Amino acid sequence: MLLLIAGLLQTSALLAASRNVGVITFAEKPLRLIRATALYNVGPGVHLQNGDFIESDQSITQIEGLATSTLALGPNTRAAITQREGVTVVHILRGWLKVQPAPRTAASGLEITTRNLRSDVSRSASVMHVSDTQVEVFVESGSQSIVELDKRGQPGRTSLLSGEQFTLRKGDEPLQSPGRPPATFISTVPNAFFDALVLLSGKPAGDVAPKKIRDVDFADIAHWLHAPNLNRTHMANQFAPRLANPAFREAIVREMGGSFEWETALFRFESKSRTLKKTGDSVRTTHLQQPTGA
Template identity: 25%
Template structure:
């Protein structure tokens, strides 16, 4: 009900010119939402701009709406962890990639001609699309998605990260990835999926981005991220972790953060070189014995 009221309110507020929008923003918030930028934690505020590599985290009972200047709207349900991995495509076939470590999102988009695809990847399931509206749930061992309209390509990954052949999924179809990493498809989601789905996902996501114009809105700095807050990412899929070592290396100076890395080193062995560089020094070369 609160979201519907927000839509009506938006219709009464003078809108800034659409051409003024050049940044993705969090345009609507309920509850506690944090953004991890570099190594800092920000308390999100409506209108806060987000950038590549930002991590958006919603607390239990929270909800966030994220809007992009190309028209993509992304609802983020409670208890979700989302990273904006690549917003600037690289290479001829580059896509803009989001990583959903866990939780719920609803995506709604009609991308302009020439825009690159989006891809949202979970640990075991990735969806790629241009024009679609869908709801995705990523759980600890299972994932599921319902395509409301449009089409997308779904790709499952095995335990070693190897991709299966993509599956085309059209509007009205529901797909589920079980603990055995097999992908099943059927018409319409089951009752359990619908019951667990965040309530704001039952309605279309409202366009609120133009309300903020070019205003600069800052999030309150809550300090540096501790190990517990970023551990799920540092221990996530290996392909996601490569850029996180350099990003969070400055936090090794904090004794508690360092100890967290050491205690969980088996979950992210790439940190051993940072924590114990002496182990990787070349062995001293001994001079050959002198001739008599």
């Protein structure tokens, strides 16, 4: 019964993850997209969905129809898109992001999260850079609230950043006082981010199907599994079907063993495998016991 309930909850989560949340309207080069348990190449015309993970290389990508804003991803950027309680959340693991209010009003707000910050960007145009050691934020116009997050993702101090103000947070240190953006930041901003984002979806956007590359390997998702401030239960449910692959299962046991979410997923997989084996053995035994004709 517990396995049945868990399966129903997992199915509900996957169905909830199928809603379109935006569309790629420009991509210099194809992006990598992880959806469900597969890896895809995607480009303009592909509609993104709740639960997608997207990764760029040395290129710029524009996404429209994402809550209240138009969004651009810079080179070498990894982003996850989720929706919760009427808010669209873009989690930046690393890379560059530019966000700009769209001319139309959406029903939900837009938040950007990183390993140590959460920012409401619904009413501002801003540029953000995320590295392994720090997060930099420059607000071009409007204003946005920035909440400091601790190692467990719990909120701390909130600051308000106004137009033409810059701030950064290194690791777990307090957010620095707002000021002018330094030359070191300006010199590394992608050139395309110095201009305003131009809407490209004047025509109805087509629904282009993603091009599947293959099922995901552990290496494809390892950096996401260790990312802070993401729902690990949802990720374990999403990628649990890949446990049927021995190499993937071995990597999960080696790298994620001991975590409650993955220990639960492994228990479910092993229980299901034992049940299927018993059923198969029973069917074979029944077949062997059938009387043969004269």
